[in-house]
Amino acid sequence: MKTPLHCLVGLLLLSVIGISEPVHAQKLDLSFGPVETWQPSKVFSTEEQADGKVLIAGPFTRVGGRAATGLARLNADGTLDEAFTKTAAVESTIWKVRQFANGRVLVSGYQQIVVGGRTYNGLALLNENGTPVAGFSPELAADNYIVTLAVQADNKILLAGFFSNVVSGQTHHLVRLNADGSLDKPFMAALGTSFVSNYTSSPYTNNEVTALLVQPDEKIVVSGRFQEVGSYSRRGLVRLNKGGTVDAGFVPALPSGPNFETLVHHLALDPRSNQLVAATYNLGSTSREGLYRFTNTGAIDPTFQAALPLTSSGTSTISDRSLAVDATGGVLLGSDEPLSNDTYLIRLLPTGAIDSQFAVQQLDNQVGNVEVLANGDLLVAGSFSRYGNLPQASLLKLDNAAEPRATYRPMVDVTGSVTSMVQQSTGQILIAGRFREVNGVAAHNLARLTLAGSLDPTFSLTGTDGRIDQLLVQPDNRIVVGGAFLKEGNHNSPLVARFLADGQPDVAFYTGLAIPSYFPTDMLVSALASHTNGAVLAGLRIRGYESIKLYRFLSDGKADKEYERNLGAGIKDVNNIAVLTDQRHYVTGFRYNGGIVPYMARLDADGTPDQSFAPAPNPVEQYSAVIEKLLIQVDNKVIIGGFFKEANGGYLTSKLHRLNTDGSQDGTFVDNVTSGGNGVSRLALQADGRILVGGSNAINGSVYRLNSNGGLDASFQGKGLYNKDVYNLLVQADGRILTAGPFTEVDGQPRAGWARLTGAAVLEVGHQQATAKLEAWPNPVRNQLYLRLDATAAPRTVMLCSVLGRVVYSQSVSTSQIQVPVGNLAAGVYLLRVEYADGPVTRRVVVE
Template identity: 30%
Template sequence: MLQAWRSKPWRLLWVILLALVLLLLWVPQPAAAQSALDGFDPDANDVVLSVVVQTDGKVLLGGGFTLLGSQTRNRIARLNADGSVDASFDPNANGAVNTLALQPDGKILVGGNFTSIDGQLRNNIARLHANGTLDTTFDPGVGADAPVQSLVVQSDGRVVIGGDFRAVDGQTRNFIARLNANGALDTAFNPGASDPVYSLVVQPDGKVLAGGFFSNMGGVPRNYVARLNADGTLDATFSPSPDDVVRSLAVLADGKVLMGGTFNSVDGQTRRNIARLNANGTLDTTFQNLEGNNDVLSLAVQPDGKVLVGGRFSTLGGQSRNNIARINADGTVDAGFDIGADGTTVFSVAVQPDGRALVAGEFATVGGQARNRIARLNADGTLDVGFNPDASNTVTSLAVQPDGKVLVGGQFTTLGGQARNRIARLNADGTLDAGFNPDASGTVNSLAVQPDGKVLMGGAFATVGGQTRNRIARLNVDGTLDAGFNPNASGTVNSLAVQPDGKVLMVGAFATVGGQARSRIARLNADGTLDVGFNPGASGGLVYSLALQPDGKVLVGGLFTTLGGQARSN
């Protein structure tokens, strides 16, 4: 062998082999498959029972935990959008928090099995300011005499609560009650359930769906689910009949109702643990019989109509799904969504505005990776590594141009590591458009692209590109300020829409536009001057959103109580 090595041909062969080995070691190997999880890992030390996403992307958590990561948080906490603990928010409940709800003004309703929050007496129901301190203006008196399991805010600010209680503030209320906006018991609302109420949902028309253990509501037979009119009387037209407990309810865009629980049949037909009802309460037989093999405890509807399902099941629709699944609008299981939380319960699911999904419960792993009791999933179950504009603060508005570029508005001051004050434009691949830099002095709430490519922007700013523009402005296609357009609103502009004739609708918190009285809603001519013939006038609260119908009529939404002098609630 030594003699062979000394010969030139063998030496050449060995050199070639050594070179190939070194080349293989040097060449980068393919990256491991991306996880469906992102870097969001709050790490709760005990069960998470409720999760709510705030409009700014922060996440409220309630449950039985006392630690998140290494920080003490007793049963209620708030996370920043990246999953880190919000250090400024620490209400400190002395017992389990079962349910949370966010009011439009940012205040937070809390229900559970506690006797104090923020060091002050509150029996099972309380309200917090947005900063986590106790709201003392909301006073339920002696509170509920047993745990509150569900609560929901009505459009008028009143709060419906359900649970195990039989009295609220010393007055008989069997398992369901309503509080006024100040926390006092609404004495006119007293449906009375025969057994605990565990799920509540307010429909867009103000009616209230209730699910739970009960067999009658208001003295009338209702098996496990019922619907109340806005005044608390029973809706006699709605009478489905599941054969066991309803734990979760969700209203779909078409008015149909999804319900989950521990039932085996609805209206005498086999439906195991999940079913869909028509708006009148009859069973929707067009919806797949999914036959979940165990409890469905939480439902969350995505903007595209798909529904996230959480519980303690291992199969759904005949497919293996560990405690978390997604179903398509027709009721079939979404084959592309199969992440799996290990063999323990998912109690709560929620959809973020960006399409990502939050799941919370008792699990320790998700998708095979350590995630203690709370995790976040991407919309398609995989990490998007190609699109990462990286805004330094909240993004409140997006608009897509016909060329595929994306306009971005919000509170950020950098995007992709480059200075961009509250408005920017991205190329279609998510990189920053270096030539577009309007520079707004305050938040941009709304963006709209005109047919000619010019860009309308509304918000809380006072200057754009260093020039005075009070809360509304128009940009040329290249991002420079359109000098001829200056409507001058006296208060924040929340939403904008361009009509086919080029006129511009605007809503918000303003009282004047162009020096003339316009209460929260106005219309501009195409040149930015006020349309003097259009003056609906909203009162009682702000207008937050508007949309144009194909027939030219305009939908508006917000917190108002009158429009054009006529009663219109929100």
């Protein structure tokens, strides 16, 4: 139910009496928090050392509860080697890590990285103890891009990617550096223009290199998107001699056809025979994945017939070690998407058959790194956060049967992400997203904070076994969440679940949605809303190839079949739902009509299209436009935020529009195009009708405010307040603004993704109270509240509102005495508001 503006204004008026701070002085509220959330981090790369320690690289900032950014070394038992990590002093995300035979450590990242207090152009070399190697100065430019790398026995370094400066006027995709970082000019001369493109702005071009491998005989295997190397025809795969010339004796026989191109994205060697194994992906009309083993001459080994095709599209270039071969010839493959046996990791026998003894348990996301350890165990890393019943894990050791080594549990973390915030009627704040810990306490993606930002100990933290995308509180205070999860606590409730007000699972609610045996990484709840009868509206995608469908679940969780029939096939790929007080609801999304075209519809409560809403002409039905967020005002006009074309059909620009209740554009809402805008992440309506916008905007800042007519509110100084974007906004009942996002600093103070603003966030209210009399008794009250009104002041309406502004009682009046029933209300503080001819009169009422 939407909150009337005048009710919120009254609440704010009561909350700000005595506050004289200027309206422009918004600032960090130091009384809130700070709040720290943590989630399992991705691990991009691993490297086992000879002593059993393991180097790991990724976007993490904490390992084992200790500070560790980008690069860490783990002891054999999985604990952090603090001395190495502290000495390395990495301040950037590291993508790849390799170790030289002499113990030195080579690391790479995206363009510029900071290691040991020094900025490197994507590549740094450390001694075994973590100190920078003196004299190592790679000849790379700041805009260079490293896709993968390899270390040779002579300590020379092979790099694949995008290198624009190694030879004047040319862009190379394969280079070799000497041990000191200087360019190996003889090798580059031998390569000639084999891996050179004329493009200067993208690493994804012809002649790009996707994988590298150095054989024990020092020959170099290279894969990528190329047709010729030197004077030899080599389509996608070539072997070079040590000096950089083509090995004419290796002629790979990759599958080819007129309608597809075979791309090799990972390489490995069979340690039994040094035969090459390649993971491929066919680009074109017959897209599929393949695995091949080659003889020493490049012919496909007929004794290896992989039990494929796979439906995966391969793994990203960030994760370049998804393929490995163990000592028995077993082939291990991790992937971004489920493989043919509905998992993200498989092992094939030396014959190519799936190894049924390697019983992989359920993973909830991709496996990007697979490394066979010296003792035969498998080190597995990636974007997953759960393996079977083992939670909070993105780095695992598996035995020969794919059982996890229970004693190896390194906790690799990054700051948690909060996707939704809601304030309950009690004033406490619910947060949901992807996190495993809040303020040092284990919490599974759902938690409750006090108004001071501390964790509420009375709220259950069992949460869900996967990410929460959406959160809402129903009128009876039950909590509904939607996201990429299968369970709430120990209760099966895939994608959409309901909790009691104290955070305990509500087992009476069960959707029964059919979920695949694997865990789809792109499972998504894009939107969530509630009807007053307890029914839940949700935009759901269960599998990646499906559109985001609109569902209505009844109060017990069962799908509303009548709603589904009324809805028809026109509503799909839903990204927003907003409900009016009469239970009609707006839905936005996309349709395919010669291109991706957005739509906006209004539906009756039963799903029937509301024909009185005819949005044409308006900014919605534009080819390529994007509606990111929508917000219903108190007067039922609706604000839509996103990217829209200019009137002349020019470029898409980030802006907001307001539509009238019939769908026509509201001409009183001024043009608010702001250059430097990268979209609208969140909208929030303040009690005075002004609009808060969160996102990324180089001109206005991560949070800015519009006046009620759409014009920029210059009194709100948001620029420079945050050092990064704001993705979530919540206007509290007292007017303070709660924000969340990837920022680390607010108003010059450290804040890890959470902050509350005060000052201008607590608004001055221009409404003057009437001088009419109002008597209310008893107060506190249990059952019946008695009112005596000022008949001479012409009373019009009596309204009772919750602390969040929700109207719980409203009645037109014409007499001076009235009784208000309150026995059915929850205990708490309420606002009594009487509208007189010359303005309102308000009182606090306490219900016991």
